[in-house]
Amino acid sequence: MTQEEILEYNKRCAKFLNLKTLLTSSGEILYFIEDLPEITIPVGSSGINSTIQTGLLKATVKQLKFHSDWNWIHEVLEAIEKLNYYTKNECIRGVNYFNIYELKNNEEIFYGTGKSKKEAVVEAISKFLIWYNNESN
Numbered sequence: 566m567t568q569e570e571i572l573e574y575n576k577r578c579a580k581f582l583n584l585k586t587l588l589t590s591s592g593e594i595l596y597f598i599e600d601l602p603e604i605t606i607p608v609g610s611s612g613i614n615s616t617i618q619t620g621l622l623k624a625t626v627k628q629l630k631f632h633s634d635w636n637w638i639h640e641v642l643e644a645i646e647k648l649n650y651y652t653k654n655e656c657i658r659g660v661n662y663f664n665i666y667e668l669k670n671n672e673e674i675f676y677g678t679g680k681s682k683k684e685a686v687v688e689a690i691s692k693f694l695i696w697y698n699n700e701s702n
Contacts, residue, residue, distance in 0.1 A: 566687070571632050574687070577694040578631035578641050587623075595623045632687050641690055650674075652689075654682060661685040665693050 566574065579586075585597040630637045642652060649668040654661065663685035665675040675696065677688025 566632065572626050574691050574694075575626055575629035575631045577691070577698065578637075579626075579629060581694055581697065582640060582644055593625055595625060596629060598624055598629075631690075633683075635683070638683070638686055638690070641694075642686070645690070645693060650693075654685070656682070663689045665689050 579596050587595045587597070589595060631641060632638075645665065646652065651666050651668055653664045653666065656662070659680075661679050661682045661684065663677045663679075663682065664673050666673050675689050675692040677685040677690070677692065679685040679688060
């Protein structure tokens with residue numbers, strides 16, 4: 566994925582998960598992400614760190630990790646499965662295949678392939694979210 570595709574994919578994931586957003590005075594959108602583990606961030610130029618313990622993070626689209634962090638990817642998969650879809654992964658001759666099936670008729674509707682399982686999963690999720698956004702509009 567190109568950097569632009571990653572940003573668009575992360576936006577689709579944030580929208581799908583109904584993350585709250587805030588438009589800053591500079592025109593940047595901040596996403597509010599709940600229930601993430603405690604993180605430490607640098608504060609100011611003095612090098613002093615601050616720990617966020619509330620589990621609430623404000624992130625720009627460039628800081629979203631739905632394309633790279635398994636915990637974030639898993640949140641999206643769980644949300645998809647709550648909509649009565651199920652997933653299956655297999656590796657054949659070094660190529661990973663990840664499929665999203667419709668539960669009611671056991672029909673494959675989206676798939677992703679990749680050198681790694683993560684690549685295959687992200688590709689399948691991306692295809693699903695593009696379709697889902699078009700269907701729900």
